[in-house]
Amino acid sequence: MKASIYLVLATLFWSGNLAVGQAAVNTMTPLELTFWRWALAALPLVALAHFVERPDWRAVLGRWRVLLLLSVLGMGCYTLLLYTALQHTSALNASLITAANPALIVVMAIFMLGEKPGLFGWLGIALGLTGVLLVLTRGELLRVFSITFNFGELLMIGAIVVWGFYTIISRRLGLPAIAATAVQVVMATVLLGPVALAAGAGFPATAAEGWSIAYIAAFPSLGAYLCWNLALKTTAPATAGNYLNLIVVFTAAITVMMGIPVSLPQIVGGMLVVAGVLLAGRPRKPAEIRAA
Template sequence: MLCLKSRSCSDAIMKVNKPALAYGALLLAMLISAGNFLCGNLAVNEVHPVALTFWRCLIAAIFVLPLVLRGQGHPFQHFKGSWLRITALACIGVVATPWFVYSALRSNDLIDLGAGYTSVPLLTILFSALLLGERLLLVQYLGVVIALVGALVFAFRGEFSNLINFDPHLAFLLMIASNACRGFYLVLLKKWNMHPKPDEGLFVIFVVGIIVLLPFVVIHEVGKLQPLDYSWQVWGSILFIGVGMGAIYLHMLNFGTNEVGASTASLFAYLVPILVTVEAVALRGMNLQLYQVVGGVLIIGGVLIATQLHLRPTAADHPPH
């Protein structure tokens, strides 16, 4: 009887704590995502973006492998029936998306790049309209326009002369390209009705990404006098990126989303530019500019209007994989 009571008490405590654990998991996921900016910025000083993307895929696959072995399944059987779709998802989701990010992070403008991260749900909702035939509400169009104005503020560093002379901030545009790939990836998952689990489809996607990237990495490293000769700080950054973004981030995001819902979980993405800004100012001594404040408010406000102030759910409501 005492055992039954203690078990019911334990279950009650877990039910009470689950929302708190979910919020904690989502916060940890955003901290890891923000850390990806700083570690990526440090690593690309010695590692080519293609090689960094390769290491991220490889380490992520290694950490997902125990789930594959424990499940005793045959993940590659999913590849036989839809090899073209899985290859496309791998090239877009785990090759192009991080490659654009790490190419952008060759710039030290971390605050600008952090703000660009918030365009993911906006681009997802636009791809949903184009590829899934979802109709946008008038208020969503308003949000898109506001966010676009904010993006233009960042793209031309708040200088009208840069807009007139068309002198854009290339690193910020690369971040937008990465977000476009991520949004395209999310919409394709929905269009093709694919839900890759870590121990099945996701592992295969990582492996395909490794195979696609490997020739480029070999060519790049062979051409160096000292291949794989990175400093210990860079190896530490690579390990953080691979373990954090490839393994922990994914599980924290999925757990948090399952507990509190996709709409609530998606709001946590807006913490990333704030965390990146705090880290950039505190750890790198960067100064916050007025145009960054104005542009950030416009982008976040526009995205909130486009993705939250409507009733019809979109692909943006689904967690990224």
Template sequence: MLQALLATFLWSTSFVLVKGGLREIPPLTFAGLRYGIAAVCLAPFALRREVGKALRGLARRRWAELGLLGLLLYAVTQGAIFIGLQELPAVTVNLLLNLTSPLVAGLAIFTLGEKPTILQWVGIALFVVGALVYFYPPQFAEGAMGALAAVVLGVAANAGSVVLGRAINRKQSLHPLAVTAVSMAVGAALLLVAGAALQGVPALEARHWAVVIWLAVVNTAFAFTIWDHTLRTLSAAESSILNGTMLVQVAVLAWLFLNERLTSRQGLGTVSAGAGAVAVQLRGRAHPRLDGEESGSSAIAGG
């Protein structure tokens, strides 16, 4: 339990570290470097002999699925989130990311044949009410609408990636860690190419590299590995509740380090939305998550 809580804490600190790094590092390049280095760190564990053999035997269609997962989960989702964090408060982005859970519940009805339980419908209602309370009346700084649109796009891509990831993992021919490492490498490569083409190649100093490497090695590769390990013993309810604590963790960290303050109304909306997101996830057994299925929130994480 403590290891899982450590993983969620590391993912929560990612919001603060990314916000700080974005002051000087272009978002797409930043995201590409983070996940590219993380993929390299995960590779030795993900591509062990038996897993490597399974990868070599994959059909082209399965490789295409892994490539599509990398495009959705990392290139689009993480790229959009990093862009959004340039202009929007970390708490706002985190709340929007939690919209992933209700969206996945809806998509799963049509794509996976999963019908939401009564508790999940209640959770969806709680989330919607919480989000409305948080954002009403709508007030965004000048230039923030583009960032908001980017995050909404990222949330939609993240929801699609979760459904696709579930479909891939149901086939059980690859360890989830291998699925993550391969898709992460694909997404990181796309982010780096897009970053170089659209934002140029930045000259990073030692302090920039320190932030990137910490996010990649500790907050992504290490945090994912210990989370994957703890899911062998955690129940679905426990993992969902721990995921839900990220809304509070990010709010506290953003207040301490980014001077982002919530009004009582926004705090109430955050709690309601967080409770709803947890309720939506309370279905079935916990499964090794694809980094970024971070309840939505962990996507930045934790990605």
């Protein structure tokens, strides 16, 4: 139950990141957003890890190679791809592509970890993907064969592939979640700093930019990555990945609050996504595990 709450919170925070990020890329570059996101989150995360988990920092840093890889994947590549994509596509479209991540993570987990979801896991994934397709095709599922992707959507496909690798590698990390996340964020800040300075990245110039960076640093950066890594300590990557479908639902809800109408297929599709998450997150019985 606790892992489920962590995963729901992570997806809620990331949904806000899509909406805020899309507004922010109108005046800031993806590199500026990425750098300030991690620079502001680094020290608070280190302090939180030190006082809450009290980790053996020497042991954590002893895994610097895999932490560096995770930092490059999750904090660097994924975030840059995401913000660049938001310059070319809508937050809702980006969330819809993100919803394809669970199926991708399942396939990657089968080949990389030898994991296999149970019957309800497969059913949950199928329901979730059906819900996403219902939204993409505006209720006309046969239109799936004629959908075309623009440059931003192609970047989002690349982003979810990167996130799939991040999720699977994180599952086998075996380190305190907050400390591992903190080290990854510090590494990202150090790596991106010189590049950002060379590119002329400066402080946010307006109050709107400042508030955008503050939100992104506090919730999608600190909160979401922390919740995600805490959940992965007790949750399989395929199960955790299915919760990413909720980003579509939360993004649609934010869209409604912004005064943009939502269609009936989007509502029905969102309900299917939620049903898929609940089924995939259902605890498996020993008999089901043996049968898998």
